[in-house]
Structure formats: C-alpha cells, structure tokens
Amino acid sequence: MTTSFSLRLYLLIFCTIAFKNLSVSQTFYGTNSFTEYRQGTLPILLTAPHGGTMVPLSVPNRTCNGSVTAPDMYTEELACEIDSSLFDLTGCHAHLVLCHLARIKVDVNRPVSIASCGNTLATIVFNEFHKFIDTAQFKMKQQHNYGFYADIHGHSHSIQRLELGYGLDTTQLALSPSSLNTPANVNSSSIRNLVNTNFNSYTLSDLLSGPFALGTLLASSGYSAVPSAQDPYPLGGQPYFTGGYNIQVHSSMVASNIIDAVQIETQYNGVRDNPISRKKFADTLAKKLLYFLNLHYNQPTPNCIVTTLKENENETHPLFFFDNTNKTLNIRFQTEGEHTIFIYGTSGDFWKKFTFKERNEELKLHDLSPGIYFIKGSGSLSGKFIIQ
Numbered sequence: 349m350t351t352s353f354s355l356r357l358y359l360l361i362f363c364t365i366a367f368k369n370l371s372v373s374q375t376f377y378g379t380n381s382f383t384e385y386r387q388g389t390l391p392i393l394l395t396a397p398h399g400g401t402m403v404p405l406s407v408p409n410r411t412c413n414g415s416v417t418a419p420d421m422y423t424e425e426l427a428c429e430i431d432s433s434l435f436d437l438t439g440c441h442a443h444l445v446l447c448h449l450a451r452i453k454v455d456v457n458r459p460v461s462i463a464s465c466g467n468t469l470a471t472i473v474f475n476e477f478h479k480f481i482d483t484a485q486f487k488m489k490q491q492h493n494y495g496f497y498a499d500i501h502g503h504s505h506s507i508q509r510l511e512l513g514y515g516l517d518t519t520q521l522a523l524s525p526s527s528l529n530t531p532a533n534v535n536s537s538s539i540r541n542l543v544n545t546n547f548n549s550y551t552l553s554d555l556l557s558g559p560f561a562l563g564t565l566l567a568s569s570g571y572s573a574v575p576s577a578q579d580p581y582p583l584g585g586q587p588y589f590t591g592g593y594n595i596q597v598h599s600s601m602v603a604s605n606i607i608d609a610v611q612i613e614t615q616y617n618g619v620r621d622n623p624i625s626r627k628k629f630a631d632t633l634a635k636k637l638l639y640f641l642n643l644h645y646n647q648p649t650p651n652c653i654v655t656t657l658k659e660n661e662n663e664t665h666p667l668f669f670f671d672n673t674n675k676t677l678n679i680r681f682q683t684e685g686e687h688t689i690f691i692y693g694t695s696g697d698f699w700k701k702f703t704f705k706e707r708n709e710e711l712k713l714h715d716l717s718p719g720i721y722f723i724k725g726s727g728s729l730s731g732k733f734i735i736q
C-alpha cells in the first residue's frame with residue numbers, strides 16, 4: 349500500500365465516521381480525490397484549505413515566489429468535527445469543502461499563480477476546490493436565501509486566541525464606531541450583506557465586537573477571540589490575519605454575493621491539538637454559530653426535522669404556553685406522530701433537543717436559570733418564552 353493511498357484511505361474512513369447519517373447527503377470528489385465536497389442542507393459552509401496531508405509525487409512541491417507551505421495541522425479534522433456538532437444540534441449537515449492535498453503541493457487560499465506555481469494538476473485541484481465552494485454557496489442561496497461561510501485555519505502566533513478575519517485590517521478595527529461604520533469599511537468587509545440586512549439593524553462595529561458578535565459569544569465561552577467585546581482589535585504590533593483569498597472572493601465583500609464569511613484562525617493548544625480539544629471547541633463553535641445566525645438573519649433557522657418527519661408535513665400552528673409558576677412548558681401539537689423541538693437560551697449556552705410522541709405534552713424546565721429562551725420545532729412551532 350503506497351503512502352498516499354493509505355492516507356486517502358485514512359481520510360475516507362475518518363470523514364465517514366465524522367460525517368454521520370451519510371445517506372441524507374451527497375459527496376463529490378475532485379481529480380484523484382484531492383478535493384472533496386460534502387453537500388449539506390444548513391445555510392453554513394465550512395472549508396479547510398490548509399489541512400490536507402497528501403503529498404503525491406505527481407504534483408511537485410511549490411517553490412515559486414510567495415509560496416507559504418506550512419500546513420494548518422488538524423484543521424481538516426476540526427472542520428469535520430464542527431459539522432458533526434452542527435448535525436448533533438440540528439439534524440442537518442453543513443456544506444463541507446476539503447482540500448486533501450498538502451499545502452506544499454497546492455495552496456487553495458491564494459491566487460492561482462501562487463496556489464499552483466504553474467503546475468497543471470495543482471491548477472486543476474485549485475479550480476475544483478473553488479468550484480465546490482461556488483456550488484455550495486449556490487445551494488445555500490437556493491435553499492435559504494442566505495448563508496454563512498467559515499474558512500477554518502490554524503495559526504502559530506504566540507497570543508493564544510482565535511483570530512476572526514472579516515477582511516478588515518488592524519487599523520480599521522481600531523477605529524471608533526462612527527469612523528468604522530462608514531459605507532467604505534462596510535463594503536470592504538466579508539459581512540457586508542449582514543450589516544445591510546440584519547434583523548436588529550446592528551452596525552458593522554456591533555457585529556464585530558458588540559455583545560452579540562461571534563467573537564464575543566466565543567470569548568464568553570472561554571475561547572478568547574479578536575475582534576470581540578473582550579478584545580476589540582489587535583494592539584499595535586500584534587500578529588493578526590485579516591482574512592485571505594477565500595473570503596475575499598467568496599463573500600459579500602463581492603457586491604454580487606449575499607453569502608457572508610469569516611476566516612477563523614485557530615490556535616493549536618486547546619482547540620485542535622487532540623480529539624478532545626477539537627470536540628469541545630467544535631461543540632462551542634456550532635452552538636455559537638447557530639445562535640449568531642438565528643439572532644441576526646431575517647430568515648428562519650432551518651428546521652431539518654421537517655424533512656425527516658413526513659407525518660408532520662401538514663402540521664399547522666402548534667400551540668405552546670410557558671407556565672412560570674410551575675416552570676413547565678405546555679405544548680399542543682395539531683397532528684399525531686413524533687414531534688421534535690429545540691430549546692435554547694440567548695447566550696447559546698443551553699441548547700437541548702426534546703422528542704415527544706403525544707399531541708399534548710408538558711415539559712418541566714426547573715433546571716433552567718432565569719432568562720429568555722427560544723423554542724423551535726417541526727411545522728410552524730417557533731417562538732420564545734421568559735423564565736422569571
């Protein structure tokens with residue numbers, strides 16, 4: 349067995365294990381299985397451009413000017429794990445695009461001349477990777493009319509924090525809100541569409557480092573991030589990745605694209621260094637990402653349960669009522685059959701799935717601390733309740 353074949357076999361086995369319920373999604377491979385696209389149904393796209401480990405002799409090592417060849421170790425595994433966590437929470441997969449070829453052979457997060465250094469096969473791999481992203485984004489727009497793209501990387505900077513790149517540099521991030529929130533800065537960010545259309549009319553600076561920014565939500569769960577309310581911008585001289593080629597060409601920074609994007613640069617220790625770290629971070633990111641989407645986009649959070657519970661397709665207006673005295677949630681479904689609901693809190697920390705078999709159900713929620721909670725389920729079940 350050749351090294352490259354064993355590696356490919358390993359990757360196929362690995363991702364098959366991580367990618368649960370394979371039958372509901374399709375997987376596509378590029379030439380020689382150097383790239384892979386797992387088509388999902390969530391309005392979320394994950395890519396791992398620098399996590400590949402295949403080093404076939406058929407593709408020469410990159411040595412042209414501008415070549416960076418260091419891999420982002422375990423980011424492919426991390427992307428698979430994030431998708432797995434999303435599936436556990438929603439019953440749906442994200443779109444997942446992977447480049448299995450090592451960065452020394454192709455860098456799919458660079459313009460093609462540097463990506464392939466002129467090699468024909470590497471150029472084909474580059475084109476296939478970006479075609480997969482285009483297809484995933486087309487699907488998200490078609491199914492949901494919105495989408496969020498997270499490009500997963502790994503940095504080796506000494507400051508142990510997540511670096512979230514929205515296409516804005518350190519100087520821009522350090523501006524006061526009134527100076528940052530200009531059309532020119534909004535248009536140069538990878539969340540231009542979200543700034544212009546978000547449900548709460550939050551500004552660019554709100555969405556970067558306000559209380560409900562992705563970085564703030566992650567930092568409040570123990571994963572320091574910049575930008576965030578806790579750490580709004582890198583201080584002078586501190587290393588920071590602003591966001592590379594992928595988010596520049598595949599985000600709403602491009603005026604004709606409505607897909608918003610962020611480049612997530614992860615530190616090694618405690619995030620991707622071993623399976624336990626990866627699972628813990630993936631669970632947190634998945635919760636925060638879903639909460640972020642639900643909070644800011646005008647579109648409903650996708651409800652995959654509808655597609656798996658056919659008997660509920662005609663269900664209309666199930667009713668629910670929260671009894672604050674007894675801390676119970678009373679739900680009345682209008683159809684027979686199995687019903688699934690999700691309950692989650694405003695911080696995204698509590699996220700639980702419940703499945704019922706009866707039409708009238710009473711759910712005891714004594715364990716929940718006071719706060720606002722959202723409920724979502726099959727059919728049109730959607731709303732919020734407050735525990736006092």
Ligand SMILES: [Zn+2]
Nearest residue numbers: 398420501502
């Ligand atoms: Zn990278």
